[in-house]
Amino acid sequence: DTAVSQTPKYLVTQMGNDKSIKCEQNLGHDTMYWYKQDSKKFLKIMFSYNNKELIINETVPNRFSPKSPDKAHLNLHINSLELGDSAVYFCASSHRDRAWHEQFFGPGTRLTVL
Amino acid sequence: KQEVTQIPAALSVPEGENLVLNCSFTDSAIYNLQWFRQDPGKGLTSLLLIQSSQREQTSGRLNASLDKSSGRSTLYIAASQPGDSATYLCAVRRSNDYKLSFGAGTTVTVRA
Numbered sequence: 001d002t003a004v005s006q007t008p009k010y011l012v013t014q015m016g017n018d019k020s021i022k023c024e025q026n027l028g029h030d031t032m033y034w035y036k037q038d039s040k041k042f043l044k045i046m047f048s049y050n051n052k053e054l055i056i057n058e059t060v061p062n063r064f065s066p067k068s069p070d071k072a073h074l075n076l077h078i079n080s081l082e083l084g085d086s087a088v089y090f091c092a093s094s095h096r097d098r099a100w101h102e103q104f105f106g107p108g109t110r111l112t113v114l
Numbered sequence: 115k116q117e118v119t120q121i122p123a124a125l126s127v128p129e130g131e132n133l134v135l136n137c138s139f140t141d142s143a144i145y146n147l148q149w150f151r152q153d154p155g156k157g158l159t160s161l162l163l164i165q166s167s168q169r170e171q172t173s174g175r176l177n178a179s180l181d182k183s184s185g186r187s188t189l190y191i192a193a194s195q196p197g198d199s200a201t202y203l204c205a206v207r208r209s210n211d212y213k214l215s216f217g218a219g220t221t222v223t224v225r226a
Contacts, residue, residue: 031212043158043203043216056212090157100146100165101207103214105158 003027004106006091012112013081021076021109023091031055032074033092033103034066043090049074050096081113116141118206120217128225133191135220137204142182148214149178149189150203158203162189166209194224 004025013019025032033056034046048056049068063079078085091106117140127133137147146165150158162171162178164187170179175192191198201221205214 033212033214040218041201042218043205045213045215048212050212092158100163101212102146102148102160102163103205104160105150107157110155 004091004093004104006089006106006109008109009107010110010112012114014114015081015083017081018077018079019081019111020078021089021091021111023074023076023106025072025091025093025104025106027093027095027104029093029095029104030071031094031096031101032068032071033094034074034076035090035092035105037088037090037108039087047074047076078111081111083113086111086113116144116206116208116215118204118215118217120202120204120220122220123218124221124223126223126225127194129194129196131194131224133189133194133198133222133224135189135191135202135204135222137187137189137217139185139187139206139215141206141208142185143209144182145207145209145211147178147180147187148205148207149176149187150205152201152203152219154200161202194222196224196226198222199224 031050033048047066052068088108094101094103149161164180177190201219203219204217
């Protein structure tokens with residue numbers, strides 16, 4: 001299936017732990033994104049990479065570090081997890097030269113910090 | 115800063131009625147506007163994308179219009195069905211910007 005996939009789908013962990021979320025797209029896109037959807041369902045951009053280069057870095061605590069090993073992957077590592085990090089994290093991708101940068105989203109990772 | 119507002123926040127209609135969902139944005143210098151559907155506990159599905167130079171886009175029972183000068187877009191869903199029940203999100207991309215700014219969504223319930 002051509003899609004944006006994320007692992008894991010659910011992540012439950014203790015405060016203070018370090019965790020990673022992985023994202024892969026097989027759509028041939030050159031741009032990938034991480035969004036956070038909080039408890040009020042509001043979606044906000046966190047990071048974006050274009051051809052493995054960081055192009056968007058919103059006001060996010062530096063405990064969050066994205067890593068893009070190649071154009072098809074964008075991972076999110078979170079250090080020293082806090083209660084307020086509980087949310088659903090969505091990965092998305094698009095292509096600069098196709099379909100006017102239409103963004104396609106993954107299924108989301110629901111992170112719960114206890 | 116681009117601010118996106120969706121009204122109403124929630125909508126309940128009987129099956130067969132047409133749906134009208136509104137989206138407004140503060141900065142008219144947009145590149146495109148995208149409408150998404152989100153089912154509970156699921157990801158976002160792209161429904162329609164309208165380029166800044168376009169006035170409307172259609173896909174099946176869905177029609178989205180764009181009035182860039184007034185900062186408005188409307189999503190029409192004809193002959194609603196219970197399967198249309200979901201949250202509908204509007205997102206705007208500014209010119210020369212990779213970011214999508216999202217509205218808070220309109221949660222639609224279609225009653226059988």
